[in-house]
Amino acid sequence: MKRIDVIATTISGSVSDWKKVERIVPLFAEHGYTDVRLHEVDSHAAAREAACTALGQGGRIPISAGGSGTFRAVLEGCIDSGVALADLRLGFLRKGSADLIGKVLNMPDEIEDAIRVFAESITADRYLAADILQARSSAGSETPRHFIGYGGAELFGRIPHYTENRFTKYYKGILSQFFGDLGPFTTGMMLALIEKMIKAPFRRKIQWRILADGQLVAEDVYQAIVVVNGYLGPDMPFSDQPLDSGAFYCFGLRNIGGGKLLAQAKHARDGSIMKEPERWGFTSFIVKDKLELIPDHDKPFPVNVDGSTFIAGQSMLFERTGKIPLIIKQGTETLQELRDR
Numbered sequence: 001m002k003r004i005d006v007i008a009t010t011i012s013g014s015v016s017d018w019k020k021v022e023r024i025v026p027l028f029a030e031h032g033y034t035d036v037r038l039h040e041v042d043s044h045a046a047a048r049e050a051a052c053t054a055l056g057q058g059g060r061i062p063i064s065a066g067g068s069g070t071f072r073a074v075l076e077g078c079i080d081s082g083v084a085l086a087d088l089r090l091g092f093l094r095k096g097s098a099d100l101i102g103k104v105l106n107m108p109d110e111i112e113d114a115i116r117v118f119a120e121s122i123t124a125d126r127y128l129a130a131d132i133l134q135a136r137s138s139a140g141s142e143t144p145r146h147f148i149g150y151g152g153a154e155l156f157g158r159i160p161h162y163t164e165n166r167f168t169k170y171y172k173g174i175l176s177q178f179f180g181d182l183g184p185f186t187t188g189m190m191l192a193l194i195e196k197m198i199k200a201p202f203r204r205k206i207q208w209r210i211l212a213d214g215q216l217v218a219e220d221v222y223q224a225i226v227v228v229n230g231y232l233g234p235d236m237p238f239s240d241q242p243l244d245s246g247a248f249y250c251f252g253l254r255n256i257g258g259g260k261l262l263a264q265a266k267h268a269r270d271g272s273i274m275k276e277p278e279r280w281g282f283t284s285f286i287v288k289d290k291l292e293l294i295p296d297h298d299k300p301f302p303v304n305v306d307g308s309t310f311i312a313g314q315s316m317l318f319e320r321t322g323k324i325p326l327i328i329k330q331g332t333e334t335l336q337e338l339r340d341r
């Protein structure tokens with residue numbers, strides 16, 4: 001029987017999500033998987049270390065039980081281990097906020113259904129070989145990070161300030177309980193939006209240069225810059241390409257005036273901005289391998305890397321560095337079926 005390693009963060013997701021952890025091992029046993037090792041951790045750094053250790057001890061099916069931050073930490077633990085990524089089957093058990101990848105992989109939120117799907121998909125070896133992105137800066141002390149999902153700068157880069165510190169882990173649980181798993185992200189976005197509107201009259205507008213695969217594709221002032229690995233569901237509907245497309249995507253929300261920022265944010269949130277991109281200052285770029293964001297100053301600036309803050313210096317570089325198989329409910333599902341859920 002195959003060994004399964006579940007790396008679970010103890011505080012992530014809604015209050016009801018916190019109760020899922022204790023049921024994981026017994027539910028897998030009901031489906032015949034008896035070699036399931038639960039690694040409970042209280043930080044993303046510990047989740048990364050636990051994943052690396054588990055793979056070093058022979059595990060090949062790591063399952064992240066948490067939100068996007070936990071998933072990224074487990075992904076990086078997989079990379080740290082030195083094990084060939086093609087030999088792994090990485091899972092996303094939805095127990096956190098903004099678990100967009102889990103939704104796109106068609107993983108249920110209810111724990112009984114989720115474990116049943118994992119057992120069936122592992123047995124049938126259903127997976128999607130998703131592209132991995134690396135985020136790094138040309139200056140500063142931050143170490144490179146790997147992720148599958150989303151990133152960004154300007155307004156988007158400020159959101160993690162309100163959602164990713166130790167104290168907010170607790171109010172995120174309350175927000176998720178009452179407003180769903182995007183409650184914390186929506187709250188963080190609104191707070192970042194309010195901050196930007198208040199401070200905008202007193203700040204110099206930043207001119208950004210955007211280089212895709214070494215070519216200058218844009219030079220403008222942006223309210224927000226968003227980078228996505230592919231289609232992340234209706235909650236982030238900018239890209240219409242699957243996670244294994246062999247490319248990634250950059251979207252810019254140009255500064256067309258502070259008075260239109262709220263309307264821009266609203267139309268971006270529901271996806272209607274793509275119907276009138278010129279009216280709302282929406283631009284898009286396809287990137288094969290490398291994207292560089294360069295502001296017109298030398299000061300450090302915050303970048304969102306899959307829901308966490310990365311302090312960049314001089315410029316920010318996103319690169320496609322490889323693939324990893326992600327466990328999926330239906331491996332033959334089409335992109336349109338994913339989008340129509």
